[in-house]
Amino acid sequence: MANIVVTPMTFAPVYEQFAEIVERKGIGHPDTICDNLAENLSRELCRWYLSEFGAIMHHNVDKALLVGGVSNAYFGGGEVIQPIEIYLVGRAILEKNTKRLDIEELVRETAKDWLRNNIKNMDVDKHVKIYTKIRPGSKDLVELFERFQKRGEVPLANDTSFGVGFAPFDDLERAVYEAERFLNSEALKKEHPEVGEDIKVMGVRIENKIRLTVALAFVSKYIKNVDEYFARKEELTRKVKTYIEGLLGREVQVHINTADSKENGSVYITVTGTSAEQGDDGQVGRGNRVNGLITPYRPMSLEAAAGKNPISHIGKMYNTVASIITQRVVKEVEGIEEAYCYIVSQIGKPINEPQILDVKVRTSRNINTLQEEVKKIAKEELDRMPSIWKGFLEGIYTVA
Numbered sequence: 001m002a003n004i005v006v007t008p009m010t011f012a013p014v015y016e017q018f019a020e021i022v023e024r025k026g027i028g029h030p031d032t033i034c035d036n037l038a039e040n041l042s043r044e045l046c047r048w049y050l051s052e053f054g055a056i057m058h059h060n061v062d063k064a065l066l067v068g069g070v071s072n073a074y075f076g077g078g079e080v081i082q083p084i085e086i087y088l089v090g091r092a093i094l095e096k097n098t099k100r101l102d103i104e105e106l107v108r109e110t111a112k113d114w115l116r117n118n119i120k121n122m123d124v125d126k127h128v129k130i131y132t133k134i135r136p137g138s139k140d141l142v143e144l145f146e147r148f149q150k151r152g153e154v155p156l157a158n159d160t161s162f163g164v165g166f167a168p169f170d171d172l173e174r175a176v177y178e179a180e181r182f183l184n185s186e187a188l189k190k191e192h193p194e195v196g197e198d199i200k201v202m203g204v205r206i207e208n209k210i211r212l213t214v215a216l217a218f219v220s221k222y223i224k225n226v227d228e229y230f231a232r233k234e235e236l237t238r239k240v241k242t243y244i245e246g247l248l249g250r251e252v253q254v255h256i257n258t259a260d261s262k263e264n265g266s267v268y269i270t271v272t273g274t275s276a277e278q279g280d281d282g283q284v285g286r287g288n289r290v291n292g293l294i295t296p297y298r299p300m301s302l303e304a305a306a307g308k309n310p311i312s313h314i315g316k317m318y319n320t321v322a323s324i325i326t327q328r329v330v331k332e333v334e335g336i337e338e339a340y341c342y343i344v345s346q347i348g349k350p351i352n353e354p355q356i357l358d359v360k361v362r363t364s365r366n367i368n369t370l371q372e373e374v375k376k377i378a379k380e381e382l383d384r385m386p387s388i389w390k391g392f393l394e395g396i397y398t399v400a
Contacts, residue, residue, distance in 0.1 A: 003354060004378045006371045009362040013338065014297045015170040020205040022176045023294040026184050027118055027400075028197025028217065028274040030282025034064040034086075035400035036118070037111050038284050038307030039392075041088060044110045046310065046393055052099050056389065058137050058145035061090030062307035066282035069127065071271050073220040075229070078271035080127045086111065088130070090307060091137035107132040119197055120189075121219050122272040145312055154352055154386050155312040157345040163318025164299040165291070165341045167326035172210055175244050175252060176203035177292055179212055182243050183236070194222035194232055196273025211253040214240070218257075220269040229267050233257060288400050290319045299340055305399040310389035314345040317388055318354075320397050325359065325381050333373045335365040341378075352382040 014020055025032045041061045049057045070082035088111065094101050112124045122128065137145075145158065169177065180201045182188060189195060196217035204211050216236070223229050233256050241254040257268045271277055285304025288294055303315035310316060322341040329339040340360040345351065359374050361367070391397040 004357045004375045006359050006374045009360050020297050022172050022203040024176045024180045024201045025287040026180045026199035030066045030276040030280045031287035034282045034284045035306035038064045040114045042307045057093035059092035063089035064284045068281045069277050071277040073269045073271045078220045084128045084276050089133040103134045104132045154350040158312045160347045161314040162344040163322045165322030165326045167330045172203045172205045176201045198274035214256045217270045219273045290399050310392040318343045328377045335363050337362045352385040
């Protein structure tokens with residue numbers, strides 16, 4: 001366990017600093033759509049590989065681009081004039097032992113299924129075009145991936161990279177995370193079908209005041225006129241405010257679609273419930289980190305985890321494992337208020353033998369009295385790492 005260290009936090013807590021910023025992009029945001037389509041494709045590839053070959057093959061389908069369409073939304077209806085274009089790009093084993101995968105059909109069907117299930121007002125056959133650009137991987141990386149399989153050993157790291165995590169969420173982080181989940185919940189959608197899935201929440205804390213600014217794509221066919229739009233917006237603002245204040249036990253300001261102008265008739269309405277129909281484009285890796293947030297005041301990795309293989313791709317696995325370790329440390333070790341975790345790999349080495357795993361903790365205890373407890377948790381998660389792929393396939397671990 002010499003590569004696992006436990007060190008104290010010597011800097012002020014984020015939640016005690018003068019200011020803090022947190023962001024979350026909801027499931028219908030173009031960037032989040034790309035993340036989910038890439039991850040869903042990786043998951044389906046894994047299932048096909050297991051069914052046909054008995055093992056997951058080399059793949060990284062972590063590149064996706066969404067090109068926004070053209071639409072005309074108006075109160076009571078609207079139309080998509082030019083469809084959204086989605087390009088799924090990556091590397092994968094497509095043929096082995098005379099068995100060949102029809103990758104274009106797999107991409108098309110898995111992408112459309114996900115969109116049907118998650119973007120309720122989108123007609124995927126009319127509103128979206130799916131393009132596939134999946135090619136075989138480089139020989140050296142494929143060989144590295146298959147080397148451990150031949151020996152039946154622990155997978156080897158595909159890259160020299162790092163992952164980070166932290167726990168627990170502070171009040172602002174909880175507020176941002178839960179506000180988006182509340183607005184995109186099935187319960188709220190039953191009462192407010194006009195709420196689209198493209199919801200972005202930006203949270204700002206200045207001293208002890210929390211402000212949430214929400215971008216919410218209303219679905220035009222459910223709203224009769226501009227007066228009804230503003231009435232619905234006001235009602236939703238009240239509901240979000242009440243819900244979040246109930247969770248936190250403190251006052252929260254909530255603002256929805258602050259660029260609206262009633263006088264000019266300029267409001268945020270869409271045909272499909274996502275700005276992808278006209279207002280915005282999307283790309284893998286530009287949205288939430290594996291914990292579901294964008295947190296510039298916390299340690300973050302720029303890795304695009306979505307679509308990477310769950311067997312040996314460090315950019316996916318280490319960020320997830322770092323988050324798991326910090327959550328367990330805070331929950332299971334008495335006296336630890338918060339924890340950060342940093343893990344770095346070395347290409348070609350076993351995935352559970354990082355160059356270093358550093359857990360930083362904030363505690364009033366003598367750090368020497370808790371080091372072994374923290375190291376034990378970290379070691380347990382490193383030992384579990386070779387089987388973490390099962391959690392990605394089962395949807396236990398998410399990347400957006």
